[in-house]
Amino acid sequence: MSVHRFRKFTLSMAMLLFPVTIWYFSPYLIFMAAMEHIINGSFITFTLMFILGMFFGRLWCGFFCPTGGMSECFESFSPKNPKQGFRNYLKYGIWFIWISGIIVCHIFGKGDYSIQPFFMTDHGISISNIYSYIIYYGIIILFLIPAIIHGKRANCHYICWMAPFMILGYRFGKFLHLPQIKIKTKKENCISCRQCEKSCPMSINISEEISKGEIKTAECILCGECISSCKNKVLDCRITNK
Structure with missing residues (x-):
């Protein structure tokens, strides 16, 4: 199997499994966990993205990201190239504000710290009831609209809250000469x-x-x-x- 076909396969599988894994990438659930001093699944996932980014950069985005798989499927709606420039830095602003909020939640949170990878998931499955699908389809729309307006993987360029973890990890790994x-x-x-x-x-x-x-x-x-x-x-x- 060529690298191209393998990549398409892994992205497709990641996209199909998104209803199962979505809470492990949740930028919101980590707030709720932080208020209770819980290290949840998304906290672990984002930490791993930073650590693995020191060696592999944004390889995750290219091969295993479910929203990346969606973005490439959406190319058929708008195959144009998104504009580069200041918009690429929007994701860093979003990330900084979001991380600041998580830190504040941990500072003012209550209770002893605990590790709960399956926090607020039913048997480890993210979308386990009809109401959760509202959030699921909301995220699909969130990623679909920029793709239609701006073009290929516009979400990855402009709004992805996960990319900065890998980018910063990669730069840190470069600083350490890993x-x-x-x-x-x-x-x-x-x-x-x-x-x-x-x-x-x-x-x-x-x-x-x-x-x-x-x-x-x-x-x-x-x-x-x-x-x-x-x-x-x-x-x-x-x-x-x-």
Whole structure:
């Protein structure tokens, strides 16, 4: 199985399992748990995203994210490339305000600390009643609207509350000189066909990144689509601490 097909398979499975796993990515449930000094499933998930991000960057986004799978399905509605620039920093503002709120909840919360991965889930399944589906479909709409208006994976660029964990983890891992997965480039092999940019689900200007020796933008999700589409072996995925 090629990397492309494997990636589509894992994203599809993650999307289909979203009704089961949605609370483990919940930006709201973590507030409720914090008020009771509970380390819940989403707290554990976001912590793991930061830790694994030190080595794998945003690989999660490219292969295993359920909302990423939705975003790529929504491309058929609006395949255009979203505008890059200041909008890409919106997610950091959202993340900062959200994290600040969680810290405040922990400060003013009550009770002894405990670890409950299945906090407010029925047998570990997120969507276990009819009312929960209202939230589930609300999130689908939340991700569908930006995709229709702005284009491919607009949610990942602009509003995703999970991406900063991996981005900050990756930068911290780089600071510690940990071995990391990176996409390296060979400028001399590039013929500027831009096939890599056409295949990139994150609409990255890869031609610009090639001159840097590696794809350095925080928007790269290490999906490998650019590598698969390049016939001149300009791009290569490596594990390095440089």
